[in-house]
Amino acid sequence: MPTPEAALLRRLPSVDEVLRSEPGRAASERFGRSAAVAATRLSLAEARAALKAGAGEAPAPPAIGTAALARLDADRAPNLRAVLNLTGTVLHTNLGRAVLAEAAVEAAVLAMREAVALEFDTATGKRGERDDLVRGLLAELTGAEDATLVNNNAAALMLVLNALCEGREAVVSRGELIEIGGSFRLPDIMARSGVRLREVGTTNRTHPRDYRDAVCGETGLLLKVHTSNYRVQGFTAEVGPRDLAALSRETGVPFVNDLGSGTLVDLARFGLAHEPTVAEAVAEGADLVTFSGDKLLGGPQAGFVVGRRDLVARINRNPMKRAMRVDKIRLAAIEATLRLYRDPDRLAERLPTLRSLARPEPEIRAAAGRVLPALRAAAGPGFSADIAACASQIGSGALPLSTLPSAALRLRPVQRKGPPLQDLAAAFRALPMPVIGRIEDDAFWLDCRCLTDEGAFVANLSALIVETGA
Ligand SMILES: *Cc1c(COP(=O)(O)O)cnc(C)c1O
Numbered sequence: 001m002p003t004p005e006a007a008l009l010r011r012l013p014s015v016d017e018v019l020r021s022e023p024g025r026a027a028s029e030r031f032g033r034s035a036a037v038a039a040t041r042l043s044l045a046e047a048r049a050a051l052k053a054g055a056g057e058a059p060a061p062p063a064i065g066t067a068a069l070a071r072l073d074a075d076r077a078p079n080l081r082a083v084l085n086l087t088g089t090v091l092h093t094n095l096g097r098a099v100l101a102e103a104a105v106e107a108a109v110l111a112m113r114e115a116v117a118l119e120f121d122t123a124t125g126k127r128g129e130r131d132d133l134v135r136g137l138l139a140e141l142t143g144a145e146d147a148t149l150v151n152n153n154a155a156a157l158m159l160v161l162n163a164l165c166e167g168r169e170a171v172v173s174r175g176e177l178i179e180i181g182g183s184f185r186l187p188d189i190m191a192r193s194g195v196r197l198r199e200v201g202t203t204n205r206t207h208p209r210d211y212r213d214a215v216c217g218e219t220g221l222l223l224k225v226h227t228s229n230y231r232v233q234g235f236t237a238e239v240g241p242r243d244l245a246a247l248s249r250e251t252g253v254p255f256v257n258d259l260g261s262g263t264l265v266d267l268a269r270f271g272l273a274h275e276p277t278v279a280e281a282v283a284e285g286a287d288l289v290t291f292s293g294d295k296l297l298g299g300p301q302a303g304f305v306v307g308r309r310d311l312v313a314r315i316n317r318n319p320m321k322r323a324m325r326v327d328k329i330r331l332a333a334i335e336a337t338l339r340l341y342r343d344p345d346r347l348a349e350r351l352p353t354l355r356s357l358a359r360p361e362p363e364i365r366a367a368a369g370r371v372l373p374a375l376r377a378a379a380g381p382g383f384s385a386d387i388a389a390c391a392s393q394i395g396s397g398a399l400p401l402s403t404l405p406s407a408a409l410r411l412r413p414v415q416r417k418g419p420p421l422q423d424l425a426a427a428f429r430a431l432p433m434p435v436i437g438r439i440e441d442d443a444f445w446l447d448c449r450c451l452t453d454e455g456a457f458v459a460n461l462s463a464l465i466v467e468t469g470a
Contacts, residue, residue, distance in 0.1 A: 005051070005052065008051050008057075008058055009048060009051055009052075009058070011057075011058035012044060012047060012048060012051070012058045012059075012064075013044075013058075013059075013060065013061040013064060015037060015040050015041060015044065017061045018040045018043075018044070018061045018064045018065045018068065019033075019036060019037070019040060019065070020061070021060075021061040021062040021064075021065040022062055022065065023062055023065030023066040023068070023069045024036065024040065024061065024062075024064075024065035024068065024069075025065075026065075026069060027039060027040070027065060027068050027069045027072055030069075030072070031072045035072060036068065036072070039068035039069075039071045039072050040064060040065070040068045042068070042071060043064050043067040043068040043071060044064055046067070047059050047064060047067075081433075081434060082433060083095060083433065083434040083435070083436050084433055084434070084435045084436065084450075084451070084457065084460075085436055085450050086408075086409075086435060086436060086437050086445075086446040086447050086448065086450060086451060087436050087437060087438050087447065088390060088391070088392045088393060088406065088408070088438065088445065088447030088449065089392070089393045089394075089395035090353065090356045090357055090392060090393070090394055090395050090449065090450060091294075091295055091296070091353065091394060091395035091396035092395050092396075093395070093396055095436065097294040097295065097301070097395075097396055098294045098295070098297070098298045098299060098300075098352070098353045099352040099353065099356075100298075100299065100300060100333055100337065100352070101298065101336065101337055101340055101350050101351050101352060102350070103336040103337070103339070103340060103350065104299060104300070104332075104333040104334075104336040104337045105333070106336070107332040107333055107335065107336035108300075108329045108330070108332050108333040108336075110332065111328045111329050111331070111332035111333075112329055116328055116332070118130050118133075118328045118331070130325065130326075130328075130331060131147070131148050131149065131316070133331055133335055134147070134149065134331070134334055134335050134338060135147050137335065137338045137339065138304065138306055138338065139306070140342075141264050141278075141279070141338060141341050141342075142264070142278045142279050142282050142289070142306045143279045143282045143283060144278075144282045144289070144306035144307050144308075145307065145308055145309040145312075146306070146307070146308070146309040146312040146313075147304060147305065147306040147307075147312065148304075148305050148312050148315055148316055148321070149293075149302055149303065149304050149305070149326060149334070150302070150303045150305075150321065150324035150325060150326065151301065151302065151303060151324050151325075151326060152292065152293070152294075152301050152302065152303045153258070153260065153262075153290055153291060153292040153293075153303040153304075154184050154189065154303065155303050155324040156290040156291075156303030156304060156305050157189060157193075157258055157290055157303070158189055158192065158193045158320070158324075159193075159305070159315055159318060159320050159321060159324060160256055160288055160290060160305055160315060161189070161190060161193035161194075161195045161221075161223075162193040162194055162195070162318060162320055163311075163314050163315040163317075163318040163320070163321075164220055164221050164254055164256070164288075164311065164314065164315075165193070165195045165220030165221045166193070166194040166195065166220075167194060167195075167196075167220075168195065168196065168218055168219065168220030168221075169195070169196045169197070169198040169214075169216075169218045169219050169220060170190060170195045170196070170197060170198065170219075170220055170221050170222075170223045171198045171200055171211055171214045171215065171219060171221070171222050171223065171253075172186065172190075172197060172198070172199060172200070172223045172224075172225065173199075173200055173201045173206040173210070173211075173224075173238065173239065174199050174200065174201050174202055174203050174206065175201060175202070175203055175204060175205070175206055175227070175232050175236070175238060176223075176224065176225040176226075176227055176238075177197075177199065177225075178225055178227060178228065178229070178230075180228060180229060180260075180397055186225060195220065196218075198214050198219070200213075200214045203232065204232050204234065204235060204236045204237075205235070205236060205237040205238075206237060206238055206239055207237060207239065208239050208243050208247065210239075211239060211244065211247055212247060215247070215251050215253055219251070219253050220253070220254075221253060221254045221255070221256050222244050222247065222248055222253055222254070222255045222256070223255075223256050223258065224239075224241060224244055224255070224256070224257045224258065224286075225258045225260075226257075226258060226259050226260040226261070226276075228260035228261060228396075228397030229397035231401055240284075241255075241257055241281060241284040241285065241286060242284050242285060244257075244285075244286075245284060245285025245286060246285070248285070248287065249285070254287040254288065254308075254311060255285070255286050255287050255288075256286065256287065256288045256289075256290065257281045257284075257286035257288070257289050257290075258289075258290045258291075259276060259278060259281055259289055259290065259291045260291065260292065260295070260397055261275065261291065261292060261295035261296045261297075261396060261397060261399075262277075262278050262281075262289070262290075262291020262292060262295065262296065262297060262304070263275050263276075263277050263278070263296040263297065264277060264278055264279070264297060264338075264341045265277065265341065265344050265347065267296070267357075269344070270348055270354060270357065270358040271358060271360075272357060272358070272394075272399070272402070272404070273399050273402040275296065275399055278291055278304075278306065282306065282307065286307060287307050287308045287311055288305055288306070288307035288308065288311055288312075289305070289306050289307055290303060290304065290305050291303075291304050292304075292396070293334060293337075294396075295396040295397070296353065296394070296396075297337070297353075298337060298351045298352065298353030298354060299333060299334050299337035299338070300330045300333045300334060300337070301330070302326055302330060302334055303324075337351070356449055356450050357394060357404065359449055361404075361405045361406060361407060364406050364407045364448045364449050364451075365387060365407035365448075367407075367448050367451055367454060368387045368407045368408065368409050368448040368451075369387060370454055371409070371448075371451070371454050371457055371458055371461075372385060372386075372387060372409060374457075374458040374461050375409050375411075375446075375461060378461040378462065378464040378466075379411055379424075379464070379466055380466050381414070382413060382414060382415075382418055382419050382466065383411045383412060383413055383414060383418070383419075383424065383466070384411070384412050384413075384414055385409060385410065385411050386409075386410055387407055387408070387409060387410070388407070388408050388410040388443075388445070389405065389406075389407060389408075390406050390407065390408040390445060390447050391403035391404065391405060391406060392404040392405075392406040392447055392449045404449070406447050406448070406449045407447075407448055408445045408446055408447045408448060409445070409446040409448060410443045410444070410445055410446075411424060411443060411444040411446075412442065412443045412444075413442075419466070419467055421439045421442070421443070421444050422439070423466075423467055424444050424466060425437060425439055425444055427464055427465055427466050427467070428444075428446075428464070430465070431460050431461070431463055431464060432460055432463055433456070433460045435457075435460070
């Protein structure tokens with residue numbers, strides 16, 4: 001005797017029956033037969049589980065077809081989604097760091113769509129080198145003799161260490177043994193590059209004699225690392241790049257300066273704190289300088305190495321270079337971004353990173369004011385909305401202690417035991433274009449520094465569903 005449950009389960013339609021139903025046919029037509037079959041199987045499995053759990057009746061084929069279609073529809077959105085970064089951190093690593101300039105976007109699209117002269121000299125018809133596309137530009141903008149580039153600055157550093165110092169010692173101050181995010185820790189990078197770490201000095205103080213005493217026959221290079229995401233303050237001493245360059249000349253040991261963020265223009269001219277530029281680091285006598293493409297530079301992810309021609313040549317001969325080289329799409333965007341630096345007067349207009357960083361507070365406040373009524377209406381009666389002063393951060397470890405005065409939309413629950421702010425933040429993340437803010441001081445903050453398309457922000461808000469949590 002079959003159990004009543006087994007009888008019910010037998011009444012579930014077959015995959016074929018579902019695919020012959022109206023929504024089943026629509027699913028096949030729109031998403032292809034194999035995707036429709038897979039979604040139908042999942043929906044049938046769900047119905048089977050529901051029946052076993054005591055749900056009354058077996059659903060008919062169209063009901064399963066509709067469920068399968070909804071499943072396919074929901075999964076259609078790309079996993080990598082555009083979001084609105086209102087966190088107040090302009091270069092947010094988890095949100096993709098720099099937003100690229102229009103010129104870079106266009107160049108990248110062209111490189112995707114057409115065949116390009118990537119390693120081909122159109123003048124001679126002979127083979128070329130991909131680095132040649134940006135070599136001259138990098139030399140011009142940094143004053144360095146030569147340049148090479150790889151996937152990111154972590155790769156640049158590994159490559160430099162391995163090419164110049166494998167099996168030997170790199171001398172680094174204990175005050176500069178940085179960690180940038182869990183997987184970038186300088187001692188680990190060194191070990192993986194086949195380099196022995198020779199720590200000198202102490203956490204807070206390192207003197208020229210510490211480096212001098214450490215240099216021996218085993219020394220492969222002197223390394224200075226920009227303490228990007230922290231500052232050692234108080235009773236401190238560090239050895240500046242000029243002193244290290246002097247020691248390098250005296251001992252013949254190359255000096256490498258890892259700038260991290262690395263900017264190509266003096267940020268002070270845009271009202272920001274001064275950050276050492278790459279040209280300064282080159283002029284101060286570093287043999288090689290390494291820096292990122294997608295931090296203050298405002299381009300795509302990349303790692304640059306600029307400096308002495310003979311050392312760059314050694315790096316380019318290292319097989320790791322081939323494993324870390326950048327692709328044509330990125331190279332196109334890098335070249336276009338670098339070209340913008342030839343006209344620093346118009347840089348803040350053209351480079352979104354700099355435009356955001358240099359945006360004056362009154363302008364941000366005015367933008368916040370214009371969208372406030374729409375925000376108030378969307379958030380509903382459970383929250384009060386106002387504009388509050390806040391401090392934006394540059395992010396990605398650049399200028400960690402300097403913040404930029406900004407203005408935020410601030411939402412606070414009207415009642416003490418109001419709806420949780422976590423739910424409010426989740427509702428903003430669930431918008432068609434997810435809006436990412438931050439929770440602080442019992443409020444939800446949307447820093448408007450990176451809000452540029454106010455119309456799109458307001459239109460997006462109309463889809464906000466806030467639980468009143470009554
Ligand atoms: C950010 C940073 C790196 C790593 O650069 P990526 O481009 O993120 O790989 C290395 N060194 C310093 C000092 C940095 O600030």
